[in-house]
Amino acid sequence: MLAGTVAPPVRPVRSALSVLALLAALLGVGIPAAGPAHAAVPDRWGFAFLDNPTPPPAYVPDTTRQWGSWPSPATNPVRVDQLGTGSYVVHFPLIAGPGGIAHATAVGRTGSWCQVRGWATAGTGQDVTVSCHRPGGAPEDTRFTVLYTTSSGVPSPAGGSYGYLYSDASGAVLTQYNSAGAVNAVSHGGSGVWKAWLPGLGASTPVGNIEVTAVDPVQGARCKVADWAPAASGQTVVVNCYNAANALYDTRWTLSYSVKRAVHGPALPPKLFGYLWFNGTVPAGTNYNSTGPANTLSGSVPYTVNLPNVAVPSDTAQVTAFGSGPDYCGLAAPWARSSGTANLYPLCFNGSGSPIASRFFTAFTSAY
Incomplete structure (x- = not known):
């Protein structure tokens, strides 16, 4: 509603x-040509949230907002190195291999956006390079979420x-x-x-x-x-x-x-995930919560998307703008967790970087 x-x-x-x-x-x-068959979908995946936009070398970002398919992610974490202003490489351990895709979403209120520059196998791991920019295009140090997955x-x-x-x-x-x-x-x-x-x-x-x-x-x-x-x-x-x-x-x-799958592809697990599309209204089929109750939307600049029962760390979120024109969307702040509820804060901007009411897709998933 x-x-x-x-x-x-x-x-x-x-x-x-x-x-x-x-x-x-x-x-x-x-x-x-289609790829070879494997038993698992996805085959390899990882996600993280860079909570420090100026990280020291080999920085371990927020451990409650990162996870992956490699052995013991709790003790073998994602690490991030800053390459220059607004430029980062995210090291996902032990999921080396070809193919797959990556997504990134900026987190902040300044109108910055983040994109992927590329990804590649690095030893036994998978590196995803992310760059972030302020309105006008200059690089800017920015917090962001990042996701890699392959199936x-x-x-x-x-x-x-x-x-x-x-x-x-x-x-x-x-x-x-x-x-x-x-x-x-x-x-x-x-x-x-x-x-x-x-x-x-x-x-x-x-x-x-x-x-x-x-x-x-x-x-x-x-x-x-x-x-x-x-x-x-x-x-x-x-x-x-x-x-x-x-x-x-x-x-x-x-x-x-x-x-009815998490943003990185699996059905079950995780058991705790959801998504919502706002197109002026929220079509029923695009408002999904894996635990049953409908998600809710309120506000506008930023919006609040409330997802009951799914907030169990570790977790992540992504946002994509919808509609014609150069407006774009991210997250105003990291998602909040309260009594099992996740609150996401999508925030959209016009081409000049000013906050606006706009339309978007957003997805949230726990690792569990």
């Missing part, structure tokens, strides 16, 4: 007929569905996963505009959660969900990316889509 929410104009989700038109544009897109194979039915892709600027799919065993695809439109197609996932009405992150090793970039067209045959998502001057911009990006 909504309480005291200042709602921006609602842009309706496209009809099923529009979906068919969008799918026609995808014909002829090169399709990558393969078709899981046994466990409820829900999940898919992701990593696209280069041309629309070529660099890595992808689809829990239905289908193959995701991307088509490139005009500058800074793409259509992603995730077949076999979701439903004909809006269900689930979408997260998108820019991946650019050169300059500041932001990506968002510009539109979403659900269909029984799969999901079409329009992605727009912008440079620091708020112009549509060709860059790489990641996208993940989850239905």
Whole structure:
């Protein structure tokens, strides 16, 4: 339900007929080969929250907001090194391997945003490089959440569905996963505009959660969900990316889509997770809490998303803006925990970095 929410104009989700038109544009897109089958989904994953924007070398960030699939994460933590102003490398231990995707979300009220610059195997671990920027594009030391995950194979039915892709600027799919065993695809439109197609996932009405992150090793970039067209045959998502001057911009990006699954892909565990899409209203299928009760939304600058019963450390959150134009969203502050309830504080900004009421997706998960 909504309480005291200042709602921006609602842009309706496209009809099923529009979906068919969008799918026609995808014909002829090169399709990558599917990866080898594995038993686990995801195969490897980790998340963290950098609570100190100027960390000393080999800094261990907030231990209540980091976890991963490697042995003994409580005693073998994530570490972060700062490479320069607004530039960081996050070291996830013991999950080395190719593929996967990463997401990052800025945490603060100054209008800064964070993006991924890239990720790569480093010895036995996986390094994710993140850069953060103030309005106008200059690097800025900023707190952020970061997530890495990789999946393969078709899981046994466990409820829900999940898919992701990593696209280069041309629309070529660099890595992808689809829990239905289908193959995701991307088509490139005009500058800074793409259509992603995730077949076999979701439903004909809006269900689930979408997260998108820019991946650019050169300059500041932001990506968002510009539109979403659900269909029984799969999901079409329009992605727009912008440079620091708020112009549509060709860059790489990641996208993940989850239905009754945590943001990094698994069904159970974790047992404690949730998500919410605000599009002027909150469609029922996009308001999910794994423990049963509905999440609630209140406020606007920032919003408060209340998720009952799921706040058990360690945990993490991501936010992605929705709609046309260069506005973007992050978290105003780290999520709060109270009597098992998690309170997230999405905060959105216009292209100049001023706080505004806007639309967004947000996802939260515990490790358990």
